[in-house]
Amino acid sequence: MTSKVVIVGGGVIGSAVAYFLRASDPSVQVTVIERDPTYARSSSALSAASIRQQFSTPLSVQMSLYGIAFLRSIGERLEVDGVQPSIDLHEGGYLFLATAAGVATLRENHALQTRLGADISLLDSQRLRERFAWMNTDDLAAGAFGESGEGWFDGYGLVQAFRKKAQALGARYVAADVVGLERDGRTVTHAVTSNGESHACDMLVNAAGAWSRTIAQMLGIDIPVHARRRSIFNVSSPARLSACPLVIDPSGVYFRPEGRTYICGTSPSADNDPDDLPLDEVDHALFDDVIWPTLAHRVPAFEALRVENCWSGYYEYNVLDQNAIIGCHPDIENCIFANGFSGHGLQQGPATGRGVSELILHGRYTTLDLSSLGWQRVLDNQPIVEKNVV
Structure with missing residues (x-):
């Protein structure tokens, strides 16, 4: 049973995962490690913050359809102590x-x-x-x-809304860098941070955005995600x-x-x-x-x-096909990657947060099947061709 989840990265992806985990199962201990709690260099805060369904692959369309439904109801979903967040959503098309x-x-x-x-x-x-x-x-x-x-919205506001709600639900945020990952064979056991702490985990989530490649390298994995300005x-x-x-x-x-x-x-x-x-x-x-x-x-x-x-700001740019990589790598059984969104992280954040939480809690997707975004296409060098890359 997964009881301790450590999430590396507290931007929109990491905070969405934390929110969905705690909202779905309050017994799961969630720790989010974020190197910059001001989000001054965060891709989530520095992007043009927009959402569309105009993609050429079915899954991208479906993820953004869920995304807009979530954003429209964000006030009710992410309310904390009677205060409803606003992200100034403009459906201008x-x-x-x-x-x-x-x-x-x-x-x-x-x-x-x-x-x-x-x-x-x-x-x-x-x-x-x-x-x-x-x-x-x-x-x-x-x-x-x-x-x-x-349309478009306040990306920084969305990150803060996810973060505050996750914290209100009991997620713990740690302001530090991850400087090492300890393994026992194919299992990650601890995340070591720059403040001298060691965080035990049953499941690790790599949601480090433009810095996700550094985290992957700590596990001996080369992820084709690069920081592109x-x-x-x-x-x-x-x-x-x-x-x-x-x-x-x-x-x-x-x-x-x-x-x-x-x-x-x-x-x-x-x-x-x-x-x-x-x-x-x-x-x-x-x-x-x-x-x-x-x-x-x-x-x-x-x-x-x-x-x-x-x-x-940085795109966490997947040089294979500019689509996200979501799921476990076959070499590490308890690390879920959620990286390489290539400019689509904010709009795909709600669907990704929900999907990753399902993988952790149920071992499978129970709503929208994101498995085509998994590692296998990367290992087989079989890119998903998205024609509407912006």
Whole structure:
């Protein structure tokens, strides 16, 4: 019987696991070890914090459908002492844009998403012009728009809500680094922390995000998850775009409203995306050379932009297929990995927390089957192909 669970990492994944464990079985002792309780460098706090169902694989769609249901009811679910948390959820929708070359993929994805229950509309170029008159559609053939269930929210607020509720339910949080893991054969027995403590465990959960590879290496396991820096820019413009969703340009550049300003960004090219770049630096060249020209082309009113703020955070980037790795590695029988979300951790956090807690408590998934995200595909070098990687 699992009575002591140690979770490495107290971001959205680790705290979601802690919450679901304690909510499901208060007899389980849960210890969350978080190196930075301020979350100043946490991917959860530094991301663009959004949720969508516009994926091309069924499981990703289903995880986010559960995610939006959870976020909509977060006040009741994560209430502590009569105080209901708010994450300022805006269901403004995602708008994926496509040129003629991308229409077939957009249609195929749309068919899958709507079959699974997502509220997505497929718009031709004329309907795009009618609904988003501020957009240059001359080179566009179609777009897919989330009418509901997609949008953005306060990512830091979600992490804090999970953490506070987990603590209220009895989870213990320890502010320290994990500096070693003790094993007895194929079993992890203790997590040793930088404050000199040794935490006994029946089950270990690696939810260390961008630092998950270090934890895996302590067990002699090489996980293909790397810390990849992503820069986000907050810009102001005299433009006032009515009913502006989170727009994904065919180039991969995205933008969305943030109050009276806008948040934007894109991924760097594959040949300019090294590991572990410093978070106190921002890729201004990417903004000047790629993001701003793309924004000005797509929204003519964005010719006049000013960067008000900018920051960088890490993607815990799975270099195999940019999908999460969830489950046990065959070499270690009592360590569950929940890593490599590649920018989707916040929106997949609720489904992951629930699923990992089921694995721990029941030895299997009892709601949504996440087994296709397990280690076997990694060991077999069989990536899951997700077409809508942002």
